[in-house]
Amino acid sequence: MKSNEWQVICRVEDIPVLGARRVARERGMDVAVFRNDQDQVFALLDRCPHKGGPLSQGIVFGTSVACPLHNWTIALEDGRAKAPDEGCTQRFSCRVEGGEVLLDPVELATLAIDADPPKAGPCR
Amino acid sequence: MKKMKLVMVGNGMAGVRTIEELLKLQPELYEIAVFGAEPHPNYNRILLSPVLAGEQTLDEIVLNSWEWYQENDIRLHAGRKVVEIDRVRRVVRADDGTEEEYDRLLLCTGSNPFMLPVPGGDLKGVIAYRDIADTNAMIDAAKTYRKAVVIGGGLLGLEAANGLMKRGMDVTVVHVMPWLMERQLDDTAGKLLQKSLEERGLKFLIGAHTKELRGNEDGRVSQVVFKDGTAVDADLVVMAVGIRPNTELAEKARLHCNRGIVVTDTLQTVTDARIYAVGECAAHRGIAYGLVAPLFEQAKVAANHLAQFGIGRYTGSLTSTKLKVTGIDLFSAGEFMGGEGTEEIVMSDPFGGVYKKLVLKDDKLVGACLYGDTVDGSWYFKLLREGRKIGELRDKLMFGESNLGDAGHQGQNKAAALADADEVCGCNGVSKGTICKAIKEKGLFTLDEVRKHTKASASCGSCTGLVEQIIMFTAGGDYSAAPKKKAMCGCTDHSHQDVRDAIRANRLLTIADTMSFMEWRTPNGCSSCRPALNYYLISTWPKEARDDPQSRYINERSHANIQKDGTYSVIPRMWGGETTAAELRRIADVVDKYQIPTVKVTGGQRIDLLGVKKEDLQDVWRDIGMPSGHAYAKALRTVKTCVGSEWCRFGTQDSTQMGKDLERALWRMYAPHKVKLAVSGCPRNCAESGIKDVGVIGVDSGWEIYVGGNGGIKTEAGQFFCKVKTAGEVLEYSGAFLQLYREEGWYLERTVHYIQRVGLDHIKKKVLEDHEGRKALWERLQFALDGEPDPWFEQDKAQVDTRQFGKLQVEGQTA
Numbered sequence: 005m006k007s008n009e010w011q012v013i014c015r016v017e018d019i020p021v022l023g024a025r026r027v028a029r030e031r032g033m034d035v036a037v038f039r040n041d042q043d044q045v046f047a048l049l050d051r052c053p054h055k056g057g058p059l060s061q062g063i064v065f066g067t068s069v070a071c072p073l074h075n076w077t078i079a080l081e082d083g084r085a086k087a088p089d090e091g092c093t094q095r096f097s098c099r100v101e102g103g104e105v106l107l108d109p110v111e112l113a114t115l116a117i118d119a120d121p122p123k124a125g126p127c128r
Numbered sequence: 129m130k131k132m133k134l135v136m137v138g139n140g141m142a143g144v145r146t147i148e149e150l151l152k153l154q155p156e157l158y159e160i161a162v163f164g165a166e167p168h169p170n171y172n173r174i175l176l177s178p179v180l181a182g183e184q185t186l187d188e189i190v191l192n193s194w195e196w197y198q199e200n201d202i203r204l205h206a207g208r209k210v211v212e213i214d215r216v217r218r219v220v221r222a223d224d225g226t227e228e229e230y231d232r233l234l235l236c237t238g239s240n241p242f243m244l245p246v247p248g249g250d251l252k253g254v255i256a257y258r259d260i261a262d263t264n265a266m267i268d269a270a271k272t273y274r275k276a277v278v279i280g281g282g283l284l285g286l287e288a289a290n291g292l293m294k295r296g297m298d299v300t301v302v303h304v305m306p307w308l309m310e311r312q313l314d315d316t317a318g319k320l321l322q323k324s325l326e327e328r329g330l331k332f333l334i335g336a337h338t339k340e341l342r343g344n345e346d347g348r349v350s351q352v353v354f355k356d357g358t359a360v361d362a363d364l365v366v367m368a369v370g371i372r373p374n375t376e377l378a379e380k381a382r383l384h385c386n387r388g389i390v391v392t393d394t395l396q397t398v399t400d401a402r403i404y405a406v407g408e409c410a411a412h413r414g415i416a417y418g419l420v421a422p423l424f425e426q427a428k429v430a431a432n433h434l435a436q437f438g439i440g441r442y443t444g445s446l447t448s449t450k451l452k453v454t455g456i457d458l459f460s461a462g463e464f465m466g467g468e469g470t471e472e473i474v475m476s477d478p479f480g481g482v483y484k485k486l487v488l489k490d491d492k493l494v495g496a497c498l499y500g501d502t503v504d505g506s507w508y509f510k511l512l513r514e515g516r517k518i519g520e521l522r523d524k525l526m527f528g529e530s531n532l533g534d535a536g537h538q539g540q541n542k543a544a545a546l547a548d549a550d551e552v553c554g555c556n557g558v559s560k561g562t563i564c565k566a567i568k569e570k571g572l573f574t575l576d577e578v579r580k581h582t583k584a585s586a587s588c589g590s591c592t593g594l595v596e597q598i599i600m601f602t603a604g605g606d607y608s609a610a611p612k613k614k615a616m617c618g619c620t621d622h623s624h625q626d627v628r629d630a631i632r633a634n635r636l637l638t639i640a641d642t643m644s645f646m647e648w649r650t651p652n653g654c655s656s657c658r659p660a661l662n663y664y665l666i667s668t669w670p671k672e673a674r675d676d677p678q679s680r681y682i683n684e685r686s687h688a689n690i691q692k693d694g695t696y697s698v699i700p701r702m703w704g705g706e707t708t709a710a711e712l713r714r715i716a717d718v719v720d721k722y723q724i725p726t727v728k729v730t731g732g733q734r735i736d737l738l739g740v741k742k743e744d745l746q747d748v749w750r751d752i753g754m755p756s757g758h759a760y761a762k763a764l765r766t767v768k769t770c771v772g773s774e775w776c777r778f779g780t781q782d783s784t785q786m787g788k789d790l791e792r793a794l795w796r797m798y799a800p801h802k803v804k805l806a807v808s809g810c811p812r813n814c815a816e817s818g819i820k821d822v823g824v825i826g827v828d829s830g831w832e833i834y835v836g837g838n839g840g841i842k843t844e845a846g847q848f849f850c851k852v853k854t855a856g857e858v859l860e861y862s863g864a865f866l867q868l869y870r871e872e873g874w875y876l877e878r879t880v881h882y883i884q885r886v887g888l889d890h891i892k893k894k895v896l897e898d899h900e901g902r903k904a905l906w907e908r909l910q911f912a913l914d915g916e917p918d919p920w921f922e923q924d925k926a927q928v929d930t931r932q933f934g935k936l937q938v939e940g941q942t943a
Contacts, residue, residue, distance in 0.1 A: 014936050020929055022652060022678040028935040037936070041652055058694040061682040063655040070655030072682040072690050077655075088581045112938060124693040124725070124739060
């Protein structure tokens, strides 16, 4: 499901180089928008497929981010974990036009709405 | 771009490993063709012994299936022996006339078994023990014949003998030297080994010279005759007296050979730079290695060079030995025979079947020979490899690593004794069975690979020795060797030391400069090298190199510790662990106001507020109004104190004041790893100074300083460093020691490991004996800390990117 309306989120320079910003949604977990040193911008659900760590807080390198909780490497382009780890986080369509970062509001409103955030408390 | 042509001669473990490494680096660079004399894909030669013994099948030891060659577009000519290299036309030709052109040629021709030149060597039933064909011949012979003689009581001979015995043959081992495995064991261990093998049913003829082999009327061997005229009956004779690098093809092509094809540190032949040689056929600095670990190291370097990175260098390996006979534990490495100028520490219990010998030279471990109990083999091997001074360890050395003050969470540390269901890695919950399965199914050989695939020993590392042992007996006995120099991470082949030295010598000031100067393989490093580079730059060039927050781990970037649910914890600083009613009130009010779920007292005498939302961090800091405790940083954490002479009946010194002074002098000090201090006011040591990076104990006549203590993964008691008279001296000596650690330590190396690496003597020379040097160190530390901002209250100056605390709203408004 795609819409023709793209929503301006911020300007590219609002995201630190080799860093990320968090985008709040009305429902569901945040979306993380990443910027690498080539000024490419990517958007993923802010949730590592391993144990739900906030990928927006990770170290960005090349086209990957290292999850801050257990150092899984997640590809920014498709949200896939680097082998031998297995898992995938939801990716969001993302465009840059005239220095502005655009996301698809339909995706924001519908994708991965039910993903559980990680919780504190006893293990497992 | 037209692809270059790479041809590999020899389809064995070292060569295929080189191709695998190359495909990882540059999958599109070459069109690859492979010739293999054996009609098989690449298999694990080390595991032929378990196959012979019936413990594994041939299918189980294949490393690269036929499909693997197809998937990677590799033309495989299996069962074709290359007979000629035309270096002018750059073509190789096989025995059936198949030709392949090459731009780069990789020779991996391995080695040939050495056959004794005795009469009757060409009879039927006389074989070597080298490949699948030999193994099958032995398995077949065992079905129909009874008596086997194995000539050669070395590693290979004993494994062959054990396998044949398990297949029901009556086996005699003939060995010309005075004891078994004389290259790997001394006479005591050799005789212990012979005893246990005899108990299993093998027979031995030690010191017997084979004169000739006699045959029957069918042309099959029937007898082995010795120089003294005695003889034994044999239906099968296995020669296992040694191997020789297979250089026939290289010599024919006029490549320089000397006990192997002579190669440089980039594995190129010295004669022709287009031609590489790796594996058992290659002679590197005069040594042809026959073990898998060094060959894989060579493969890595050759691949790096073939991929045109050209920065890898192979500088040789140290190797150790284990025998793959199930239930026999032996291990040896280095100069285990001792000799001129060496000392030996020996523990011998022949009745219990245990013997250990350690050989020392110039206060270093240079050799080890263990029989019956090899638990500490990998630890001794590490000491040997690092060439560490063992002065302080000497009296504990024989009793192994587990007796050095292990926190003891590995109740049993004997890998072989573990059941498959037993947990090996307590951090990631990995059982022995899981590790063994991964090693067998995925063909893993190195610690790094096992860590990647199973996560075992990938967290705190305290089970590394155990995991290494499991690799040793699962992947085959020659897992052991390691490069003398460990690369910092996958982005480079340089070690931490190389990088530190280059930054200092070349005045490198930014991460980008360092990466380009040191020829990093990746555009912006990875999560492991970037934080290290950032630390090296700011500690080497304080006030000049700019901190890069995006290269810091999240805890240091947001100045709070991330928790499992993505919230953070906040620990304010309390100087020397002393607080006031006003501070406690403010903390309590903050807990209420921001609904902080958990309040906890830490081990370092501070108060921890857990479960703070990232959006609230700045407000929480402001409302608490106390300095950052840096509990999130690789930096000075806390100075723990006892109450000391101010209140205590026994206190000899004012330890609380000393602790506050130390903490005020050192706070905001970043370091290779976290730094913890403690000050006790008397030898009762209530602040537990013995397990801190710097521990201070007040005595009646002054202060004792201890360094390198650690209460973490492996409890280590600090070592006595010096005794001083005044509080001012405590500051100067502790500060100078910590500055030396800041300048010389590797990233994520705690003081205990730093001291182990450089030796306490080195530190004493620089801090205690060199008065000018000590003062200079102390001044450099003060210069680095002068004007350092508190990141909670001077966010601008501390370059805290405050955008991280808010969220973007979809309307384009920032929260």
